[in-house]
């Protein structure tokens with residue numbers, strides 16, 4: 001089992017462009033598979049999760065060519081039938097690959113079997129199977145088709161009006177991708193807006209969609225089936241979720257000054273910045289731009305004091321992947337931080353409410369799990385300890401950053417999982433840290 005030894009650091013410093021956004025890279029590959037012609041993707045995230053999506057796209061008949069470092073060309077099927085894959089499709093650790101691809105597979109006349117690693121096989125799939133079955137898909141799987149492996153006999157689906165019980169971009173995207181090849185109109189309403197990369201990218205590839213804000217903050221997307229997509233050239237913005245670890249390190253280590261270039265700042269992803277603004281944190285923004293229909297900016301982060309935060313409601317989906325690092329920030333904030341309405345954390349790569357509370361406690365943090373979130377008291381000095389990732393990349397990286405601010409040595413066990421989203425992370429422990 002691979003481990004990291006992390007020592008207390010003085011500061012983080014430098015100018016750094018984060019690797020490509022994971023969610024956007026997945027979508028670029030999938031739309032590239034479905035589009036006519038070629039799709040050129042720059043700043044492609046060459047991490048395990050996105051390579052799983054790429055491999056499955058190839059098994060379905062796309063061709064993929066690496067033109068150079070992090071630059072890929074996908075040649076899609078352009079509305080032709082997808083190739084029936086003779087082998088099982090393995091999504092590894094990637095929930096996004098599984099749930100988005102399930103929408104594609106169910107809406108094409110092919111048979112496929114989709115599976116993943118131990119963690120992914122424990123994660124809930126009923127949330128996508130149920131709407132797909134309502135659209136007419138034939139899906140079977142473990143525990144009444146609520147766990148992988150799923151066997152999918154795809155075919156002609158019909159559009160539905162789907163009221164999603166959770167604000168999940170994976171559910172929304174699954175149903176929209178199925179709707180793209182279904183008869184009639186597909187409509188998805190979610191209780192609050194989740195990341196909207198699929199909607200933005202479908203538009204960039206030439207599809208027409210209607211979006212609407214409904215009562216009580218609900219959001220609706222509507223799309224007509226049978227629309228053709230055209231291949232595009234795009235550059236993937238830097239991943240805000242990966243940048244968040246270094247942003248936190250820069251805020252917490254006195255004397256830090258870090259410039260994060262060309263990072264995606266789509267508001268459905270940057271709830272962490274809103275929570276930090278509430279905590280009195282000030283960041284400098286510059287070079288505000290757009291890439292692939294997505295806003296980007298350069299952020300300058302300097303060390304500063306942090307106040308307590310209250311995170312709940314509509315803010316939660318926009319920082320859901322940042323809760324582990326937000327919890328670490330809260331251990332150093334002045335006062336009691338509460339994170340609520342975040343029960344979804346229990347069904348991520350690990351039960352992140354339990355795993356982050358258990359591991360940060362080993363380092364001296366005052367942190368309490370709640371059924372739907374966390375309560376954290378700060379500021380509390382942390383000390384080095386032996387901690388475990390529980391096979392979850394975001395827990396591993398949060399614990400490494402905790403090691404930088406703790407006294408003494410921290411050993412983070414089981415860190416190979418970081419390859420799923422951020423292979424460059426370990427090198428940055430040397431490049432950015434002093």
Ligand code: S3P
Nearest residue numbers: 023096167168169170171320321
């Ligand atoms: C993702 C959506 C979110 C997020 C995940 C990536 C996506 O999951 O946690 O890391 O790319 O659509 P949910 O849809 O389950 O909230």
